[in-house]
Amino acid sequence: MTHYDAIVIGAGAGGGVAAAKLAEAGKHVLLLERGRAQTFQEIGRDLLRNQRVNAHGHNAGPDTRHPRVAVDHSGEPVTVPPWDFRYQANAATVGGGTRVYAGQAWRFHPLDFKMASTYGVPEGSSLADWPIQYEDLSPFYEKVEHELGVSGDCTNMQHLPKYARNYPMPPVPLTRRGELMRAGAKSLGWNTFPVPLAINSQPNQGRPACPGCQHCVGFACPVDAKNGTQNTFIPRALASGKCELVTDMMVERIEHVAGHASGITYFSADSKRVRVTADVIVVAAGAVECARLLLNSGLGNDLVGRNLQGHVYITAFGLLADDVWDGIGPGVTTATTRWSHGNPGIVGGGLMCDDGIILPTAYVRWAFPANKRRWGSEAKNWMRHSYRRMLQVLGPIQDIPSPDARVSIDPKVRDHWGIPVARLSGATHPESIKAAKFLHSKAVEWLKACGALEVWGDPPQAPYLSGGQHQAGTCRMGDDPATSVVDRNGKLHGSDNVYLADTSVHVTNGGFNPFLTAMANSYRTTTLLIDRW
Amino acid sequence: MSISDPHLRLLKVLANCIVPPDETPGAGDAGDMNYVTDVLTGDYAGQLDAVRRLLAALDASATARHQRAFVDLDREAQVALLGAVEGTATFQMLVSLIQEGYWGSAAGLATVGFEVSL
Numbered sequence: 001m002t003h004y005d006a007i008v009i010g011a012g013a014g015g016g017v018a019a020a021k022l023a024e025a026g027k028h029v030l031l032l033e034r035g036r037a038q039t040f041q042e043i044g045r046d047l048l049r050n051q052r053v054n055a056h057g058h059n060a061g062p063d064t065r066h067p068r069v070a071v072d073h074s075g076e077p078v079t080v081p082p083w084d085f086r087y088q089a090n091a092a093t094v095g096g097g098t099r100v101y102a103g104q105a106w107r108f109h110p111l112d113f114k115m116a117s118t119y120g121v122p123e124g125s126s127l128a129d130w131p132i133q134y135e136d137l138s139p140f141y142e143k144v145e146h147e148l149g150v151s152g153d154c155t156n157m158q159h160l161p162k163y164a165r166n167y168p169m170p171p172v173p174l175t176r177r178g179e180l181m182r183a184g185a186k187s188l189g190w191n192t193f194p195v196p197l198a199i200n201s202q203p204n205q206g207r208p209a210c211p212g213c214q215h216c217v218g219f220a221c222p223v224d225a226k227n228g229t230q231n232t233f234i235p236r237a238l239a240s241g242k243c244e245l246v247t248d249m250m251v252e253r254i255e256h257v258a259g260h261a262s263g264i265t266y267f268s269a270d271s272k273r274v275r276v277t278a279d280v281i282v283v284a285a286g287a288v289e290c291a292r293l294l295l296n297s298g299l300g301n302d303l304v305g306r307n308l309q310g311h312v313y314i315t316a317f318g319l320l321a322d323d324v325w326d327g328i329g330p331g332v333t334t335a336t337t338r339w340s341h342g343n344p345g346i347v348g349g350g351l352m353c354d355d356g357i358i359l360p361t362a363y364v365r366w367a368f369p370a371n372k373r374r375w376g377s378e379a380k381n382w383m384r385h386s387y388r389r390m391l392q393v394l395g396p397i398q399d400i401p402s403p404d405a406r407v408s409i410d411p412k413v414r415d416h417w418g419i420p421v422a423r424l425s426g427a428t429h430p431e432s433i434k435a436a437k438f439l440h441s442k443a444v445e446w447l448k449a450c451g452a453l454e455v456w457g458d459p460p461q462a463p464y465l466s467g468g469q470h471q472a473g474t475c476r477m478g479d480d481p482a483t484s485v486v487d488r489n490g491k492l493h494g495s496d497n498v499y500l501a502d503t504s505v506h507v508t509n510g511g512f513n514p515f516l517t518a519m520a521n522s523y524r525t526t527t528l529l530i531d532r533w
Numbered sequence: 534m535s536i537s538d539p540h541l542r543l544l545k546v547l548a549n550c551i552v553p554p555d556e557t558p559g560a561g562d563a564g565d566m567n568y569v570t571d572v573l574t575g576d577y578a579g580q581l582d583a584v585r586r587l588l589a590a591l592d593a594s595a596t597a598r599h600q601r602a603f604v605d606l607d608r609e610a611q612v613a614l615l616g617a618v619e620g621t622a623t624f625q626m627l628v629s630l631i632q633e634g635y636w637g638s639a640a641g642l643a644t645v646g647f648e649v650s651l
Binding site for chain 1 (some may be wrong): 541546550551552553563568571572575578612625628629631632633634636637641642645646647648649650651
């Protein structure tokens with residue numbers, strides 16, 4: 001049996017960073033990933049089955065060996081495939097979601113770390129402050145921005161303290177749509193700035209600049225100009241000669257005695273049970289699977305799996321008089337944080353920005369106005385007329401957590417290997433929906449200021465379970481074991497050698513895409529772990 | 534679980550009502566019918582009987598009103614008959630699948646002007 005210094009479970013945003021830091025510190029690391037390393041060709045360009053348009057299939061896993069159970073509004077459990085929206089899927093491949101993401105590389109707002117002390121705790125919510133603050137993560141945000149490779153310009157990010165160093169690359173090209181969005185915001189007196197992206201705007205780390213293709217979010221990059229852990233941190237870990245990557249496998253459980261982990265068992269690609277031991281276990285399998293693994297292993301306290309959160313999203317569309325398509329990808333160029341905090345009567349808020357080039361398959365699914373007939377010549381003509389004349393505003397709204405939004409273990413359903421699967425239930429707190437409605441009204445205002453003749457799209461009306469690609473919160477960090485699962489340094493309460501290093505530990509998930517925070521906190525967790533080793 | 538050739542023919546005719554041909558092809562001629570049939574025999578296999586009933590109902594109403602099969606009517610007559618089923622969940626589901634399959638096809642991309650550079 002092989003013994004490692006550390007086993008890292010999950011080769012996504014958090015796990016990739018953890019593996020690199022540990023291996024480069026000389027630790028012998030086993031990095032485990034249930035998916036495979038996929039090439040650009042393997043991920044493909046199927047416009048109907050990708051990580052963005054995925055009602056009936058996707059391109060970067062998980063596959064059907066990994067079912068989950070969702071509890072619907074009637075309380076009935078339903079076994080759902082990985083592309084069902086109730087599954088709350090994120091990619092399962094080397095790099096995790098970062099292999100196919102949009103790459104919006106946001107730091108959280110300083111107030112995102114102190115939501116309870118800023119707003120109070122709404123009744124029925126588990127809103128809480130983080131035990132660490134923006135200042136604790138700031139140096140690690142900077143390290144990740146430079147080691148991952150982020151394009152942007154911090155000079156007009158008025159919502160954040162001054163950066164020590166600007167991003168390593170200038171912003172990606174501005175589009176015609178972006179120009180209009182900036183002009184519209186300016187007429188309203190709203191500050192805007194380029195969206196920071198983990199995409200090369202110039203050659204970087206031996207890989208080329210973004211060629212501006214039209215299939216970014218949901219797909220792999222044809223020239224490898226999109227930076228995820230699969231082409232940055234994980235290759236570094238492997239190049240150290242101290243990290244072994246095993247893919248196409250499934251972890252069964254963490255073996256432990258009284259909280260001290262001795263190792264794990266997993267099923268290999270040929271479904272053989274393998275036992276490996278280690279001094280330290282780092283779990284970074286995503287908020288759903290982290291909770292599932294801890295629960296199946298009998299590790300952690302009663303809070304494991306609670307407070308599942310992601311983001312409540314708003315989107316609105318506006319129709320302009322003229323064709324504004326220029327086809328320049330990725331297309332995400334312009335954001336405002338004017339409404340991230342300080343909104344009257346609202347808990348939190350969120351960023352708003354333009355989106356990447358929207359696929360026609362996504363446009364017909366998400367953007368078709370509710371008041372128009374969805375078939376016939378009129379529908380076709382509406383698609384033809386509006387697609388290139390359209391502006392979109394999109395935004396992740398701060399999810400106000402509920403303890404009832406949770407991951408538990410389904411008592412009946414098991415996966416391909418016989419491991420009990422995750423059961424997902426509950427919904428976000430109603431304050432999230434209230435915030436989304438407010439932000440949506442601001443999105444409409446922005447589009448009208450851009451000259452939209454017609455604006456459409458509705459905000460969410462009722463609480464729903466939010467997780468998906470931004471899933472977080474199921475093993476929240478805190479100083480008090482009565483109200484948290486891990487301590488401020490990511491160590492599981494009640495254990496001396498099990499750490500969590502992904503979005504699972506987020507107390508709240510900010511009003512921003514969360515991967516940069518997951519990477520920065522994984523960087524911090526593993527740095528502190530190495531320092532104390 | 535499969536879709537018979539006559540039903541596939543009827544589905545293609547229906548698809549051309551949902552996204553009709555004009556200066557660009559319609560969904561029955563150019564849309565991704567594999568996507569439609571894959572979902573109907575996969576994720577939505579539980580609804581396949583309802584789809585078959587809807588197709589049979591279209592043929593029955595075509596025969597009753599025009600003494601011809603649905604596929605043999607002109608599009609105007611076909612569209613008129615769809616009014617009776619438009620409000621059903623099965624029809625709406627088919628509209629979604631056919632629309633998605635069309636706007637992911639080369640004809641759909643050309644229709645909206647989605648130009649691919651790389």
